[in-house]
Each structure stands twice: as structure tokens, then as C-alpha cells.
Amino acid sequence: MAKGGPDGGDGGDGGDVVIVASRRLRDLAYFQHKRHFRAGKGRPGEGARKHGRRGDDLEIDVPCGTQVLDEDGMLLADLVAEGQRFLAARSGGGGRGNCRFTTSTRRAPKFAELGLAGEERTLSLELKLLADAGLLGFPNAGKSSLLRRISRARPKVADYPFTTIAPMLGTVEDEETHQQFTVADIPGLLEGASRGVGLGDEFLIHLERTGLLIHLLDVTGYYQQEPLENFIAINRELQDFSSQLAARAQLVAVNKVDLVDSRQAEAVRSQVSMEVARRCKSGDPAFAWLLERADGDTEAVNGEEAVLLVSAATGAGLEQLMRLSFSLIQDAWEEQPLQMEDAPEGHKIYRPGVDERWQVEAEGDHYRVRGEVVERIVARTDFVNEEAVAYLQERLEKLGVSDRLRAAGAQPGDDVVIGDMEFEFW
Template sequence: MTTFVDRVELHVAAGNGGHGCASVHREKFKPLGGPDGGNGGRGGDVILVVDQSVTTLLDYHHSPHRKATNGAPGAGDNRSGKDGQDLVLPVPDGTVVLDKDGNVLADLVGQGTTFIAGQGGRGGLGNAALASARRKAPGFALLGEPGEARDVVMELKTVADVALVGYPSAGKSSLISVLSAAKPKIADYPFTTLVPNLGVVTAGSTVYTIADVPGLIPGASQGKGLGLEFLRHVERCSVLVHVLDTATLESDRDPVSDLDIIEAELKQYGGLDDRPRIVVLNKIDIPDGQDLADMIRGDLEERGYQVFEVSAVARTGLKELSFGLAKIVAEARAAKPVEEATRIVIRPKAVDDAGFTVIYDEAAEVYRVRGEKPERWIRQTDFNNDEAVGYLADRLSRLGVEDQLMKAGARAGDAVAIGPEENAVVFDWEPTMMAGAEMLGRRGEDHRLEAPRPAAQRRRDRDAERDEAQQEYDDFKPF
């Protein structure tokens, strides 16, 4: 039996970036030809994309953990690692993506609409990319960044023009089956329909979609029955159709009270007051049903409802209903504002934004550095390589982290933490003037890789060395 799922929690993990490679080019008669380590590949993204052929979130209910592939590490001979493959996850039209706190991240409507749920990590640079005039032969490479991992909630809201609402067994499924080519399950017991059914109706030149919303009973907006699970599917519909059963077998019910109860539930759910409403009196093929319809029609029209009398079984009144809905749908579409082109909101950084903050945590007695660049550089650093650590010290110094630490009152030997509190890198701070860049000197430079000197220069240097040696001998020779 097919199960309909319209709300799932998805755990996504993008691919990690590949590590850069530290390598030196070697060939015959040229054993040290310079750095040639390639860059690591980018980690794959996790992408949600709207696919019209997908109608449920069932796949993600059974398999909620999804991970993209990692990028490959770089290699020698300037060979970059292969990028990780993006993981594309098809979702139904009308899927809303939220974070764990309920904030909307994306509203996916329309075929092909995409949202990157997890960003792949960037690959680390190889030592060839890190080489410069000052650093001719780096003996290290940068590590690849980990991919983004987070939990998101996906909710499906049916995209339809018309929503059929009403009590269970009011005939909504029968009505949608005769108005369109949809084939829902139909029976004479409550809660036959356990999933929203969607059909396409053509009336003249107007084509519109119609959906029945199951499970509405008193208390549905508070979670009773199936109502709370499916009321969200009404939100996107432009027109609400109350399907009233004029031949109900329950003595304590009548069509008008059914209408009032469903309206109360819709009002408590909220956000639907502006939707046009019509009333369909169903099952008039039954003698008592026609009599009851004649009795209540005037009362409903006095309330301002447009009323249609139909029989899904005898197929009477369907043409008038389909064209009447087409007219209301066309008016609702015309009343919608013209959609503007997608605007990109640019939020430039303030001129005094350093890109990081330094705060002293009195409880932990540590200076905490937070910022996108410092935290990314920490993730890229191989702390088993002294040269890589020195390179990190240079980068932090150029960014101004040391200056801010001094202004915050930090002294040599104080604890400094870079990164989020639960996963920070903590070290004892030593200013650059005492350690780090100046202590390590000209990192990454190898005199063996320097360009050969001209012959004349070599002779002059050789003569100068001989003269210097002779002078030292003369100064210290015994009398």
C-alpha cells in the first residue's frame, strides 16, 4: 500500500573538500624542480530540486540521512583532485524547507526550482598554488574544508487552484473523480481518503487543478482526526469549495451546521479569510437529498455563497460547477499581482567591519576569536606541520587579529580560542614579534631552487671568498 508523507526531517551532509598536495617536481638532472602539488577537489553539494513527477516525501521518510561525495585530494605534477559529485534530491512542487527552529529557508514552487540544502567544502590549495616570490618552495598544503551538515524539515503544501473541504464521506473524492481524471479511493466509511488527491480540470479555455483535503472534523485545527496533518494543503489554493452532504445518515448532523463547523476550523487555522468560497450540495440524486437541498439553498445564498447542486453518482450539475469554478479561478488569477523578477538583496559589509571579533570569556579565561576567515583558516591548517602553523600565524597577523588581541588586553601566554565554543582550537598566544613568522624566518624558501648565478658573478664570489680566507689566515698566523 502506498503511503503518503508530507512532512519529514532530513539530515543532509555535503561532501568534504579534498586536501591539497605538498610535492616537489623531480626529473633527471633536476631533482628539485619546484613545487608541483595540486589542489584538492570541491566537495559535492546537496541540492533539492522540484520534480513534477514526485508527489510525496516518502523516500526521505524511509531514508532521512543523505550525503554527497567528497572531493579527491590533489596529487603531484600539478594534478588537481576531482570534484565531489552533487547529490540532487527531487522533491514535490510546493515543498517548504525550514530549519529546526521553524524558520523558512526556501519555498520551492515551480518545476526545476532548486535550493542548496548543504554546501560542499572547498578543496585545499596545493603547495604549487601557495608558492610566491617570497615563498618559493612551501613544504605544506592546505587541508580541504568539511562540507556543511545540518538538519532541515520539509513540509509539502499542495499546489492547486481549488480545494474541496468538508466532512469525511461528503463526496469530495467522488466529485474529484468525475470532474477530472484522478482516481482516488472511494468507499462509504469515514476517512476513506488518507491523502490529498489532485486532479486537472478543463472547462472551455481554462485549465485548473483541484484537490480534496481529507480529515476535517471538529477539532481538526487542534490536531484531532487527520485535519492538522492536511490543513496546510489548503494554504496555496485560490478557491475553497465546501462540499456538503445532503443525504447524511447521521441524525445529529445537517449541511448548514457542517458548513459552520468547517468554517470555524478554517478560521482557527488562520490565513484563509481572503479566499473566495462556494458551496456544493452533493448527493441530490437521493430524494431526501434533493428535498434538503431545496430547503437550505435560500439560507446559503443569503449568507453570500454561490450554490451549486450536483450528484457525483448521477453526474448531474457537473458542467455548471466546472465552468463556475473556472470563472472564479480566472478572476482569482487576474486579481493576483504581477510577479516581479527575482531581486538579489546585497548587504555590503560596514566600512569598519574587520571580519572577525575578539571577546574575552571571563568564565573560561580565554580570548575567543570568531569570524568567517579565521575559522576557515583554522580548518585548513595542518597543525602537525610547523611551516603550515607559521603560515597561519602570518595570515592572522595580516588580518589584524594580533592587533585586536593586544587591544583587548591579551598578553604572551594567554589562552586564545578560534572557532565555535564546542569545537574551538585553543592555543597559548605568542605575539609575532616573539614567535611565529619572525622566529621561523623566510619560510618555504630553498636556496637550491634559486636561479643560477652568471659565470662572472661566480668568479667574483669565489675570488672574494679566497681573499677573505687569506685575510683571516694572515690575521691569526703565528709570528
């Protein structure tokens, strides 16, 4: 200000990077091509004590069901609800303008503080589909055909294995009650899926949030394997992958019964039902619901209740399958309800105060001063400006840094490191 006092305004803070859950998105494909994100920079302060504008926040949309992990694989956030937010990286603070540094002896300071850099973080995103029920089975068991039949989803369907190459969601609605539940169709599994064969481990994680597993068996078998062998193999993969997933309530749908005569279909059902009953009686939690329906009487357990004959092509048996699925999903909702209410509008960000603790350590041929409060003061200093450097020395003296260095054995001329800067002790 001409013939006036200092009037420089403060610089604006930078923007935050925030990850937001959105129902509009279905996968994380966008992040295959874009991996670096930066929020807006704060604007510089101006004369007449005008403060700089805050930088724009950057909101990154991800599908509901996305988990945020740090570099060590630690879970930081589980974004399951529409609008749920996670503060991924905090903004840097704007520097104070020169008018902030006037004193009775410093009438016209010719320096200002630098702004602090914002947080930089490397995060990983994992998507676990949010579905009430999951379809699983060997390739070509008819999972996609079933999903098309019972919902509005339109997965690719063809008469060869591995038609489905990515998980897909469909919504099923009860025509009488209009109650809905979601079904996830994952690509077909192979033996060794739990160890990553055929990317099976990547597909299985999408079933971890489901309340019910609908196990589809091809009544004709899969590559010379009988349906019963397929059933046992898939359950073995579930157990090897996750005991929690293997314990999820399960029912079996023997599909493609339109391709065989009724005697063959019933024979397959009988074999699988006997295995289901055996598992239930031996304490397999996946079929514990059968024991509950038998009032805890193992002799009354009927494995056929859990094994249905269906045809995704003709619709045979699907009404009964959906009724049983609804019933088991409702049981799962009651046992472990998943809260999916929309997050409230707006959000608060609580920033911890600056840690005032600091210490001096001798490190080889130099001394290091550690502590957030001291490192922030140094980071905000414009070392090109002699007056700013003199002000830094003044502040460090008031904090007692020089006295602490002398007590640690520092002599004039010794090197001192604070943050990223190295000084000569004076």
C-alpha cells in the first residue's frame, strides 16, 4: 500500500481429495487409465488484506461397495452407502500475509509465510459387490441365463463356457409384495479358484457381502464330472478361500432339467440332497437353516428342501426358487442387517491440532530437530527472503530450539536438520 502499512492478505488453503460412494457406478474400470488425482490449489492473498480463495475440493466417485486401503493393505474406509465420503488427502494450509507479522518494532514486514503442501497418499481401491444373493457354479452352469430370467439384467448368454467375464448385478422383485433383492452373477469358477486359477479369487470376493449363495449345478455335469462332484468341488473352493464365505447360507439349483428326462433329473437331485443332508447333520453352517426348519431334529432334516430342479430356459421351478431365496435372504437381513440409508447431506472434517511436542537428536555428524510444530515453521519459511529467515531464527529462539541444541552438544558451525532443510548452527 503506497505510504501505508502492510496489507497483504492470507493465501487460501488448498482443496481436499474426497472419495464418494455412488450408485451410478458399477466398477472401477476408470481407475485403470487414471491413477493420479490432485485437488485445486489455493489462490494467493492480495493487497487491501484480501485473502486468497480456497482451492476446489476434488470428489472422486466410486461404486458402492468400494473399500479404500493404504499401502500396507490396511482398511481405511468401507463405502457401502450412497453419498458416503472418505477424506483421502487433506489440503495444505495457505500462508499468512505480511500484515500478520507487524509488531511495535517491525512496522513494515517485507515477507509472508509460504503455504504448506497438501497430503500425498498412495491408496488402493477394491470393489466388493453389494448383493443379497450370489450365483456361483462351474462355467456354463446357466448363471447368466438365470439372472436374465429372474431380473432385468441382460448379461451375455451363449452356449460355451466363460461367457461371463465380469460380475454383474440384477434386481429381483416379488410381483405380489413388490419387495426386491439383488443378485450377483460372477464368472464361472474352476477347481483351484481359491488359489487364483481362472482369476477365481478375484471373483469370489464379490460374494463376501452376500447373505445367500445360490449354487447352480448343470444337471448334465461339467466336462465328464458328475453334478455331485461339481457340488463338492465348488464347496471345497469356498472353504479354501474363506471359512466365513463357506458358512454363508446356501441352496442348490439343479439347472437345465429341460435337457434330460425327469428320472435323470430326480436321480441327480437325490444324490445332491443326500450330500446336503449329510453336511447339515455334521454341522456345516451353510445348511444350518435346514436344521432350524426341522426344529433342531437331525433325523427330520430333509436335504431335498435345499435342492431344487429348475430350468432357466423354460422357467420351470424358478417361482419356487425365488420364494425360498426370499425367505432365506430375509433371515439373513434379520441376523445381520446392512444399513443402506443415504448419507446425510454435507459432511464435517475434523482436523487434529498441531502436535506441539518436539525433540533434538544427534545423528552421526549432524543434529536433527523432530516435531510437527518446528517442521511446519521451517516449511512455511521463504529462505530467499532474508527478513523471513531472520523471523524464523526469532521463532526458533522463542521455542527454545537453540538452547535444546546446545544442551545436546551442538557447537556453532554444526549442521542442523529440520524437516527437509539443513542449517548451520549459529
